[in-house]
Amino acid sequence: MAMPRLALVPGEPAGVGPELCVRLAQRPRNDCSLVAFADPATLEAAAQALGLPLNLLHEDHPAHAPGDLPLRMFPNVNAVAFGQPDPRNAGAVIDALRQAATGCLGGAFAGMVTGPVHKATINQGGIAYTGTTELLAEHAGRKVVMMLANDIVRVALATTHLPLRQVPDAIDAGLLRHVLHTTHAALRTDFGIAAPVIAVLGLNPHAGEDGHLGREEIDTIVPVLDELRGQGLDLVGPLPADTAFLPAKLRGFDAVLAMYHDQGLPVLKYSGFERAVNLTLGLPYPRVAVDHGTALDLAGRGLADPSSLEAAVATCARMAAQRPAPAPL
Template structure:
């Protein structure tokens, strides 16, 4: 079986993304990587890491690359990137690289996409309304998606993502929750090869509402959705109190946890294994896996940025691409 071909987009050129991309390009993996970025930015990052790169066409075969060769789709920056100082003039280049990689994935030229961290404030300062790469890729593909973070110990998906806490309850309706669970269930089967996954669904309120005494969302929103989907054969545990749902004995039998909001589930996941955590966008026509951290502007150019999450993202994307291809061949 051929190796998965993955598009690698480093993200903000003034952050640690280029250094992480170079680390991934120089490390042996189970995928053929093609980086969508500016050659000069990557070369500068390589010098920081004490190495050098030779750039080749995106279609170059492995034999042509040699020890220091990388496949590149050139996406020039408008302004020269300075370590630690994002320039709004480069916002369009950052977004263009993501769009070009997404187009190529949609066209079947790549088996998946791996992305580094972007600087949302700088992109917005550059005149582009930008809420996140997950939202950008979902809009581009014209589909609904679910954000899920994963490390070797657990997978945590989110029913709502980047919302103020006071807005979460209003955003959590039965239709949205049902769509989220369907996308999550399909991804666990199609991307992770789990034929009959068990999902632990958290309640919104403390103690999962304490039978309505601490809130009625579990009774009026969450439980009815779980009952409908259980009738279709999904294995769903909940609604569960969040404070005990992550106990090891529970996680041992659980394939994923669905948290109702960002800070309900992600602090536990990041505490349990931040360096190996990755961010997945479920529901896209292609696998997309990102690092689970920001641009780390204070580390940019130092050569001290930990590439563990980037390496884990490449490995996860390659695995998912392989599972998808196997399933397609079995149809």
């Protein structure tokens, strides 16, 4: 069976994304083939800064030697100075993401791996941008779920980047149904888990303490869990967040659903930040991103750790291999 072909988008050209892609090109792969969607001059500058070989190929030519990297060109308007984002290059970043997504929807690519994007620079370039997850969801016309994962735990989020004051009002029955159905389907389709077990955290301390510390569990979370159990989902909870991540408990779960960003992600990042990845569940194709930012202070200095990008590619390749080949549009 042919290896899945993945689109690789470095993200912010002045950040660490380009040099991480150069490092990735130094070793052969037996799980996927990669095509970078990027500016060739920026990749070459990153290779020079690292003192590593780089041989940019036409996107249809496979990589054979260390440093080979098939490329679809998205030239920047201005030459890149590492560590100094330029809003004039925002268009090339967004075009690369959109074209990679189009290639995935059309069946030319089996999945997408993305590096970190600098949100402020994109917006300063005159492009309304809240994040790559949102951009890809809108592009595909899908509602999606954010999951972060490493070798220890997978954490899906009911809400993502919301102020804490807004979280309780955002968690309603419709949201929980969508997030749990999407997470359950992804665990089966993308991870090959036939009967996934999902732990669901409560919103309040001690999962509400029978209503003494809040009623969201009683009024919203428990009724939805009971409803979905009746549909065949294996759901545990709502569980107090302060004990749900104990190793003995985690061994019984395939994923954990956290109600808000900082309820679940600090534990995940503490347990293995270097190998953590960010997944977008619910798209018609696998999308996996690094779980770190642009690290502008490290860019061009050869200090950035490629572990998260390596994990993202390996994860995306495994997910793509689990899925049937998409039908071309």
